[in-house]
Amino acid sequence: MRNISRDHIKAILTLLPSIILIGVFVYGFICNTFWTSMTDWGGSGALAENPEKNYIGLSNYRDLFTGFLGGGFRQDLVNAVFYSVSLLCGAIGLGLFIAILLDCKPRGEGFFRTAFLYPMSLSFIVTGTIWRWMLAPNGGVNILPSYVGMEKLPLKWLTSTRTILEFNWQNLWQVLLCVIAFFMIMAGLWKLKDETSRAGKRWIVIGVMTGTLAWLFGDILPKALFMEELHGFNLATLGIVMATIWQYSGYTMALYLAGFTGISQDMRDAAMLDGASSAGYYRFVALPMLRPITLSAIIILSHISLKMFDLIFAMTGPDNAETGHPALTMYLTTFRANDFAKGAAIAIVLFMIAATFIIPYLISSYRKGND
Amino acid sequence: MKNIVGKFFFVLCMALLLSCPAPSAYAKDLSGDLEIFSWWAGDEGPALNALIELYEKQNPKVKIINATVTGGSGVNAKAVLKTRMLGGEPPDSFQVHAGQELIGTWVEAERMENLASLFKDEGWLDAFPKGLVKLIGTDKGIWSVPVNIHRSNVCWYIPANLKKWGIEVPKTWDDFFAVAPKLKAKGIVPLALAQNWTANHLWESVALASLGPDKWDALWSGKLAFDSPEGIRAWELFGKVLEYTNDDASSLSWQQATDMVVDGKAAFNIMGDWAAGYLNTTKKLAPVTGFGWAPSPGTGGEFIFLADSFGLPKGSPHKDNALAWLRLLGSKEGSDAFNPLKGSISARVDSDLSKYNDYAKSAAKDFGKDRIVGSLAHGVTANEGFMNDFASVMEMFLKSKNAAVTGKAAQQVATKNKIGR
Numbered sequence: 001m002r003n004i005s006r007d008h009i010k011a012i013l014t015l016l017p018s019i020i021l022i023g024v025f026v027y028g029f030i031c032n033t034f035w036t037s038m039t040d041w042g043g044s045g046a047l048a049e050n051p052e053k054n055y056i057g058l059s060n061y062r063d064l065f066t067g068f069l070g071g072g073f074r075q076d077l078v079n080a081v082f083y084s085v086s087l088l089c090g091a092i093g094l095g096l097f098i099a100i101l102l103d104c105k106p107r108g109e110g111f112f113r114t115a116f117l118y119p120m121s122l123s124f125i126v127t128g129t130i131w132r133w134m135l136a137p138n139g140g141v142n143i144l145p146s147y148v149g150m151e152k153l154p155l156k157w158l159t160s161t162r163t164i165l166e167f168n169w170q171n172l173w174q175v176l177l178c179v180i181a182f183f184m185i186m187a188g189l190w191k192l193k194d195e196t197s198r199a200g201k202r203w204i205v206i207g208v209m210t211g212t213l214a215w216l217f218g219d220i221l222p223k224a225l226f227m228e229e230l231h232g233f234n235l236a237t238l239g240i241v242m243a244t245i246w247q248y249s250g251y252t253m254a255l256y257l258a259g260f261t262g263i264s265q266d267m268r269d270a271a272m273l274d275g276a277s278s279a280g281y282y283r284f285v286a287l288p289m290l291r292p293i294t295l296s297a298i299i300i301l302s303h304i305s306l307k308m309f310d311l312i313f314a315m316t317g318p319d320n321a322e323t324g325h326p327a328l329t330m331y332l333t334t335f336r337a338n339d340f341a342k343g344a345a346i347a348i349v350l351f352m353i354a355a356t357f358i359i360p361y362l363i364s365s366y367r368k369g370n371d
Numbered sequence: 372m373k374n375i376v377g378k379f380f381f382v383l384c385m386a387l388l389l390s391c392p393a394p395s396a397y398a399k400d401l402s403g404d405l406e407i408f409s410w411w412a413g414d415e416g417p418a419l420n421a422l423i424e425l426y427e428k429q430n431p432k433v434k435i436i437n438a439t440v441t442g443g444s445g446v447n448a449k450a451v452l453k454t455r456m457l458g459g460e461p462p463d464s465f466q467v468h469a470g471q472e473l474i475g476t477w478v479e480a481e482r483m484e485n486l487a488s489l490f491k492d493e494g495w496l497d498a499f500p501k502g503l504v505k506l507i508g509t510d511k512g513i514w515s516v517p518v519n520i521h522r523s524n525v526c527w528y529i530p531a532n533l534k535k536w537g538i539e540v541p542k543t544w545d546d547f548f549a550v551a552p553k554l555k556a557k558g559i560v561p562l563a564l565a566q567n568w569t570a571n572h573l574w575e576s577v578a579l580a581s582l583g584p585d586k587w588d589a590l591w592s593g594k595l596a597f598d599s600p601e602g603i604r605a606w607e608l609f610g611k612v613l614e615y616t617n618d619d620a621s622s623l624s625w626q627q628a629t630d631m632v633v634d635g636k637a638a639f640n641i642m643g644d645w646a647a648g649y650l651n652t653t654k655k656l657a658p659v660t661g662f663g664w665a666p667s668p669g670t671g672g673e674f675i676f677l678a679d680s681f682g683l684p685k686g687s688p689h690k691d692n693a694l695a696w697l698r699l700l701g702s703k704e705g706s707d708a709f710n711p712l713k714g715s716i717s718a719r720v721d722s723d724l725s726k727y728n729d730y731a732k733s734a735a736k737d738f739g740k741d742r743i744v745g746s747l748a749h750g751v752t753a754n755e756g757f758m759n760d761f762a763s764v765m766e767m768f769l770k771s772k773n774a775a776v777t778g779k780a781a782q783q784v785a786t787k788n789k790i791g792r
Binding site: 132 | 446449450453454456457475476477479480481482566567568618619620621622754755756758759760762763765766767769770780783784787788789
């Protein structure tokens with residue numbers, strides 16, 4: 001008993017410094033930011049030594065989501081969602097593809113592995129500057145064809161003003177319901193392939209019903225904004241997506257490659273003996289075994305994409321609505337407009353979105369640890 | 372082993388202790404450090420270096436720390452400065468646009484030292500134009516030393532190119548719309564534009580042409596609304612002008628837009644007169660023969676000015692050194708060393724014009740006789756809150772091209788930031 005308690009004391013003493021530091025510098029500051037976001041700290045005199053701060057509740061958040069001047073923030077938010085989704089698909093897809101190629105043990109595998117992983121070691125500012133030059137309208141990638149005597153490409157990587165998948169922010173709830181219905185149907189179809197098909201059918205029925213209801217009677221839903229405001233996926237963001245995929249596909253490749261190497265050769269031989277093709281082996285044997293890796297790649301990439309700042313700043317600069325991101329808006333609102341309270345509100349919104357990705361993951365891994 | 376580590380740390384501590392500077396202020400010979408914070412790097416660096424050399428000659432014992440943060444119009448520098456000030460680590464003296472940008476942010480926050488006595492001692496109240504002194508001060512004092520005067524509404528061109536294309540410099544925007552389609556048909560961009568802040572810069576020249584100086588001033592004193600018919604007409608004109616700009620604008624720096632004019636890819640560029648320094652010093656073109664200039668269309672006889680200035684923050688660690696720096700900046704000698712290289716004119720009324728190039732001579736002449744109005748894009752007329760929100764209003768317009776809605780948004784932004792309060 002004495003031994004255990006001394007052990008405990010030692011453990012607590014060892015952990016105490018980091019608990020205090022994390023408590024103050026992470027959780028303390030999160031709380032402080034949250035408090036700031038509920039005040040009216042900003043405007044003239046915001047930078048005084050003892051600035052005046054009054055509690056105003058949630059009105060900063062209301063301004064951001066429903067105010068006339070919050071349009072820029074809303075577009076940035078929509079943009080960030082599209083950016084995250086395309087980054088996830090791109091980086092995981094490409095990383096997986098390279099990993100599978102390298103798993104076939106081509107000659108010079110080690111060289112390629114390093115080559116593909118190398119972009120990870122660059123800072124975003126460097127990546128951003130390189131890609132800004134490469135995607136410049138009158139240089140880089142666009143003039144490559146002219147070296148072989150062809151016309152130069154007219155692509156506007158970072159300066160396009162086109163927007164696709166536009167929707168009206170007023171119909172936000174309707175759109176969200178449709179998206180949820182879509183995912184339910186997809187989940188149902190996925191489940192249908194398993195032998196117990198009842199759950200799958202249920203998902204599909206509920207999904208289809210929600211979808212049609214939202215489609216037909218969406219007008220009854222309360223309007224999310226008092227005026228029409230179109231938001232969508234700005235094509236100029238594609239250039240930034242490309243740069244990020246270039247930087248991070250090597251990372252997902254390394255994750256998958258480690259996973260593939262961890263699968264014993266016996267398993268592969270057994271699958272081959274049962275008549276599995278290479279594609280079949282990866283599809284039905286290797287990938288399902290690597291589900292935890294896919295999950296952690298999704299978690300890490302999605303929160304990287306939500307925090308993305310330096311790459312966008314280096315590639316397209318501030319005040320560029322076409323490639324805006326809430327993290328940039330947060331910085332500019334705080335440190336240029338001196339509107340500290342609103343900047344804090346944007347930071348908290350970002351924090352909440354990141355939490356919706358990370359907390360379920362933490363809970364599930366915590367449960368697994370307890371089993 | 373332990374002993375060695377202990378000894379090592381002891382030595383390290385002693386070394387740190389010894390290297391700490393002893394506080395030796397009131398000496399006649401200034402010594403110690405002087406940290407100057409600015410965004411004058413790159414093309415504008417030589418002008419700052421000329422000042423630093425002069426300072427070092429006068430105060431050889433002072434070590435100057437030249438803290439520059441790059442970025443056009445100081446976008447990055449201002450943010451770095453704020454974190455330093457909030458963190459209680461102010462530089463000894465920092466660059467700031469004279470006008471509301473200084474007053475709205477730092478003076479109202481009571482972070483600046485009053486320089487009124489310095490102005491009186493040095494006789495600067497007569498050396499600088501009265502209007503300018505009023506602008507950098509409030510009823511409580513004077514807050515910064517102006518170093519230069521820049522003009523914002525200048526239209527740049529290459530005379531040889533215009534001759535080749537057979538066009539004249541447009542005096543009004545209607546003149547511009549008459550020649551622009553012809554240029555466009557030849558594959559030449561009529562007006563070169565760069566990234567976002569230069570759109571604000573262009574807007575002020577266009578809006579001044581549309582409103583005229585009286586209504587422009589009324590806009591900033593809160594007497595004229597942005598969503599009034601006049602205000603909306605300014606946005607409409609701006610929309611028409613934008614049709615003749617390059618479509619890769621948002622990926623270019625202002626130098627690259629000016630390069631387009633130099634390379635004959637574009638006919639005109641509206642940029643502040645720091646472009647004269649760039650064209651002259653970096654591009655090695657001679658004023659008048661190599662490159663030409665005119666007031667931007669529709670603003671002849673009007674001078675949109677902006678001024679860089681240096682202030683003294685409260686809690687400056689080397690106050691005496693900083694005061695010597697400010698004295699140098701305001702002196703005739705310092706001003707005439709800096710401005711010819713920077714491509715600006717001196718804020719002093721008695722500057723030695725023979726040291727300046729032809730552009731600066733003409734600008735100084737205009738400054739003496741033109742109607743002077745303040746610049747929005749460079750912090751004279753509006754506080755930083757408005758400038759930031761105006762940048763998103765501008766983005767809104769670039770995307771939607773809807774003058775009426777943009778005018779309304781601009782008015783909301785003005786109300787929120789208490790313009791003309």
